[in-house]
Amino acid sequence: MNDDFDFDFDLDELAPADPASAEAVERFWSGDLRALSQHHTTPNGSHSFVVAHDQSVTWGVPGKPQVMAIAVARDLSRFTFTLETSYHATVSFAQAWLVERGCPPEKIAKIHGDAVKPADDLTLQIEQQIRGSGTRYEVLDTHTSDFNPSETWTLTRDAQPSEAPIRVFHEMWDHAAGTYTMREGAFADEDAAHAWLDDRDGPLPEPPEYRYADGAVLRARAALSRSADTPAIPKAGVDAPRTPPAAPGRRPAQGRLL
Numbered sequence: 001m002n003d004d005f006d007f008d009f010d011l012d013e014l015a016p017a018d019p020a021s022a023e024a025v026e027r028f029w030s031g032d033l034r035a036l037s038q039h040h041t042t043p044n045g046s047h048s049f050v051v052a053h054d055q056s057v058t059w060g061v062p063g064k065p066q067v068m069a070i071a072v073a074r075d076l077s078r079f080t081f082t083l084e085t086s087y088h089a090t091v092s093f094a095q096a097w098l099v100e101r102g103c104p105p106e107k108i109a110k111i112h113g114d115a116v117k118p119a120d121d122l123t124l125q126i127e128q129q130i131r132g133s134g135t136r137y138e139v140l141d142t143h144t145s146d147f148n149p150s151e152t153w154t155l156t157r158d159a160q161p162s163e164a165p166i167r168v169f170h171e172m173w174d175h176a177a178g179t180y181t182m183r184e185g186a187f188a189d190e191d192a193a194h195a196w197l198d199d200r201d202g203p204l205p206e207p208p209e210y211r212y213a214d215g216a217v218l219r220a221r222a223a224l225s226r227s228a229d230t231p232a233i234p235k236a237g238v239d240a241p242r243t244p245p246a247a248p249g250r251r252p253a254q255g256r257l258l
Contacts, residue, residue: 032056
């Protein structure tokens with residue numbers, strides 16, 4: 001997919017619209033990015049939305065999120081642009097961030113290239129729930145591990161439930177099967193969630209609403225998610241998990257976007 005996308009965003013004749021975009025351009029380094037999904041509006045390509053895997057993070061500080069969401073908006077009448085980027089532990093949260101910035105969810109849902117696939121209907125359902133969540137989830141913490149175990153988790157505060165509002169979205173990769181699962185856990189507070197993440201002394205507690213939901217409704221929602229393009233997560237680091245250096249690796253020199 002990178003053969004068709006070089007991350008230059010056609011900004012040569014445009015100027016940053018604000019200081020934040022100018023700073024984002026200075027920080028942007030595309031050398032280690034691998035595009036996973038993208039959408040560009042027509043006509044004239046006024047907006048670009050990209051989900052990418054930042055392979056350099058694998059060699060950086062352990063646990064940091066590796067999935068980057070990139071949103072570019074061009075004002076062709078004023079010859080300016082805005083550039084925003086954000087890191088996420090999972091593709092679905094990166095997609096949700098882009099949807100909040102105007103990307104149609106169905107346009108960014110499909111992940112291209114060599115990627116592991118969702119293992120079951122519940123994974124598809126939870127990912128669809130995250131993509132369309134808007135501002136429902138406040139992300140409190142994340143962690144990404146390439147090996148032993150191969151997993152990510154995202155700790156959030158859910159604005160909707162009155163019971164157990166702290167939610168953990170736990171993604172686990174099965175290298176041999178080429179699949180992954182996503183599960184949602186519910187906790188009364190952050191301390192309880194961190195205790196489970198640290199100890200893993202039992203199964204991930206299911207959200208209370210799972211107990212009350214109609215099983216037929218859950219199955220129907222899962223079937224609906226299967227009818228859309230099936231998402232996946234990047235396979236980088238899956239077939240041959242990489243062992244990070246003992247000390248945090250040096251990040252590449254930051255390049256210029258323009």
